[in-house]
Amino acid sequence: MKGEERRQAIMDLMVEARAVELDELAERFAVSKMTIHRDLDELEQAGLLRKVRGGATVEAGTQFESDFRIREKQDGVAKSRMAKAALELVEPGMSVIVNDGSMAALLGSSLGERRPLTVITNNAAVIDRTKGEPGVTLIALGGTFSPKFNAFIGLVTENTLSRLRADVAFISAPAASGLHAFHMDDTVVRAKRAMMAAAGRCYLLINHARFGRSALHVLADLTSFDAIITDDDPPEADRTAIEKAGITLTVAKD
Numbered sequence: 001m002k003g004e005e006r007r008q009a010i011m012d013l014m015v016e017a018r019a020v021e022l023d024e025l026a027e028r029f030a031v032s033k034m035t036i037h038r039d040l041d042e043l044e045q046a047g048l049l050r051k052v053r054g055g056a057t058v059e060a061g062t063q064f065e066s067d068f069r070i071r072e073k074q075d076g077v078a079k080s081r082m083a084k085a086a087l088e089l090v091e092p093g094m095s096v097i098v099n100d101g102s103m104a105a106l107l108g109s110s111l112g113e114r115r116p117l118t119v120i121t122n123n124a125a126v127i128d129r130t131k132g133e134p135g136v137t138l139i140a141l142g143g144t145f146s147p148k149f150n151a152f153i154g155l156v157t158e159n160t161l162s163r164l165r166a167d168v169a170f171i172s173a174p175a176a177s178g179l180h181a182f183h184m185d186d187t188v189v190r191a192k193r194a195m196m197a198a199a200g201r202c203y204l205l206i207n208h209a210r211f212g213r214s215a216l217h218v219l220a221d222l223t224s225f226d227a228i229i230t231d232d233d234p235p236e237a238d239r240t241a242i243e244k245a246g247i248t249l250t251v252a253k254d
Contacts, residue, residue, distance in 0.1 A: 001029060007039050011048060015073045019057040047148045060174045060213065065184050068150035072102040072125070075207060078231035082205050083107040085229050085252035086170055089203060090114045097161075097169035097195045098126050100151030100188060103205050104172050105129070112136055120166055120198075122152040122191060139164070143191075153187045161194040169199035171225070173206050175213035176238065179222045179245055181206070182215035189217045201226045208232040208251075222247055 001009070006029050013020055025036045040056045043049050048070065049056045058066040065071075083106045090096055095118040096111065098104045108126030111119055115135030121127060122141040130138050143157030171192050175182040181204060183189045196202045204225040211234035222228065227248035233239065234249075242249050 003039065006031070007043055010039060010043065011070070014049060014056070014058045015070060018059055018074075019052075019055060021055040023054075025055075060184070060210070060215065065148075065174050065215075068100075068102060068125075068148065072105065074102075075231075078207055079103050079106045081231045081252040081254065082207075082229050083110055085250055086203060086205060087111070087113065089168065090117070092116055094118070094168060095120065095166040097121065097166045097199050098123055099169070099171050099192055099195055100149045100153070101172040101205075103207070104170060105150075107170060107205070118166075120161075120164060122157050124150045124152070146187075149185070149188060151188075151191075153191045157191050158194045161191075161198045164198050166199045168201045168203065169195045170203050170205055171196060171220075173204060173219055174210055175215045176204075176206055176211050176222065177214045178238075179241055180214075181219040181222060181225075182213070183217055183219045184215040186217055189219050192219055196220065196224065204228045206230055208234045211235055211238040 010025060022033055022036055026033045040051050044051050049058050058070050082103060086107050087110050092114050093116060098108045098119060098121040100123050104123055105125035108123060109129040111117055112133045118137040119130050120139040122143060127140045130136050141152055141157050141160050143152035144154040145152055173181040173183055202225050208230045223245055227250055229250045229252060231252055233251055
């Protein structure tokens with residue numbers, strides 16, 4: 001197996017397992033541990049995973065989020081439930097902001113069901129899925145394209161948002177703890193905050209497994225959101241804190 005094929009196979013494993021061990025990979029591909037080390041180094045430099053002691057993971061860390069190409073293949077059922085719950089908050093005639101992220105991309109592909117609608121987004125997947133959609137006016141936010149987040153970010157994005165006003169914004173986050181939502185990338189944080197400032201109402205979309213975690217940057221206080229939408233019950237401590245703060249929590253179960 002060529003190196004490129006082996007690294008792709010490693011990433012295919014990571015999508016399902018989320019973490020792999022060095023010894024296991026060396027045995028599976030019949031190569032030395034040093035070869036696997038080099039493979040993991042290359043994948044880490046590409047932003048596809050992060051190395052940990054004895055292996056690698058695609059789970060988010062305080063300064064790491066996996067590549068969009070990985071995230072869009074994970075947690076499909078959970079994302080579908082959250083997208084359906086979010087769609088219930090959208091009415092025809094609204095202007096809707098959708099941020100970056102694989103969860104938001106799935107929501108974006110469903111927005112045509114609420115036409116006529118104006119969709120404002122920096123999410124390249126949402127742009128691809130809504131452009132040319134009958135009844136959908138698409139405002140594609142410019143900026144610097146980030147392959148890792150599959151989104152446009154930066155000063156151009158933020159300045160454009162400062163000139164717009166929407167009815168609602170759907171914001172996703174990779175971590176939440178206590179009464180704060182977190183993100184590991186400061187440029188993405190600024191874009192999300194600009195979206196929140198441009199919307200009349202804001203909703204946080206977050207997988208229940210992301211509660212009890214933090215990242216490098218505080219994105220926003222949870223009280224900044226009109227409601228939180230998740231796919232299953234968060235840990236008791238987080239749920240209690242949310243309820244005490246009077247924040248609406250929607251658990252989107254089947």
